[in-house]
Amino acid sequence: MKHFDPRVRLPGFITSLCKSAVWRFSETERVVYLTFDDGPIPEVTPWVLDLLRKEGIRATFFCVGENVMKYPEVYRQILEDGHSVGNHTFNHWQGQKHFDKDYFRNIEKAKTYIDSDLFRPPHGWLKLSQYRVLKKKFRIIMWDLITCDYDSRLKPEKVFRNVTEFVRPGSIITFHDSIKAKPNLTEVLPQAIRWMKEQGYRFEAIPYNKK
Template sequence: MFIEQPPFIYRLLFPGGIWRMPSKEEKVIYLTFDDGPIPEITPWVLDVLDQYNIKATFFCVGDNVRKHPEEYAEVLRRGHSVGNHTFNHIQGLKTRTANYMKNAELASQYIDSPLFRPPHGHLRLPQFFRLKKNYHIILWDVVTRDYSKRMTPEQVLDNVKDYTRNGSVIVFHDSLKAEKNMKYALPLAIEWLKEQGYVFKTIEEGLAQYDHETIEAIVTNHHNSENDNRELARDYR
């Protein structure tokens, strides 16, 4: 569970980071896709989303956008949101802050978005606070682990079923590494989520529901304790 759904202690490290956005009016989830766009996978994901009439958020690697501008343009043309995932998918904990910021800034030349997601979810605190001046830092409530060779396609689907709750930000990957697991799990996950009554929104649609103070309150309440997490989930169902 530590990997699939980060514990509140880890979330405390990044005050103001967005992990989850529950709604009082409806059961909502946010599908997100990391590491694209690439021609081998991203068009398939777009077709699946079209099939179910769903909009999602793609956290794109800047160098992939540079290499595959047609795929990036198609993501936007079909009405999805995008976010910055650095230019080279670099690991924040292994990178000096100045170099990390330069890499994110380079990606911003190709990706026009107020959203940022750090690769692997790893950031040094100075990186986090500098990025937060210009971006909403989007993390996650559920990571499917579709990228892992240790996971079967069925286990990836089970991660969605076991950990999703109102307001979950769910991570899939439009990458070659995730292809087998993701192609099995994504359509079945969407069908299951629809059966459970979830509404699908982009991250930007979710943020638009709240003013800054409300977002901060949700994040703060969500971090207090596991009991508070359960209460918040109950209150927003």
């Protein structure tokens, strides 16, 4: 049974406004794309990498440039393990709070640390003027399903249900390798992977190009 929950999945009329952004891949193949936002940080990311290695899964990490600068060895491990990476700005900036030229400069700064043509805007927010410019420079990757793992008011059972109720073929699924998400993430991610495997889903990293 699917509940309507715009925090987990945005209504179609919104996603159809941003046609150049990717919200979901093939609707026919049972393939899902795990994504991890806001790292890399030593407190959480290595734990995620260990789990993915054990499960034989490749995923995509939308990295904050400042974290890559601070923890280059954690970032290097992501790449060595064969995962994809994407730009999530240098300071986790929300587009609508900044002038375009400052926002673009922040993304350019992140690009000196993150060599990728994938971009995901923090909090999913961009001004239309920013979207128009960025879609020419990057492949903008949004999501089909946000687990809300970062919300400490949500119990792990609810975060798990966000996955089991909303996942579908081609889903891009958003988790967070952040301190805030850690309690939910460490409890839910292993269960969610197991459950999706039982449902016959395969996992792939989002292909990316170095720029």
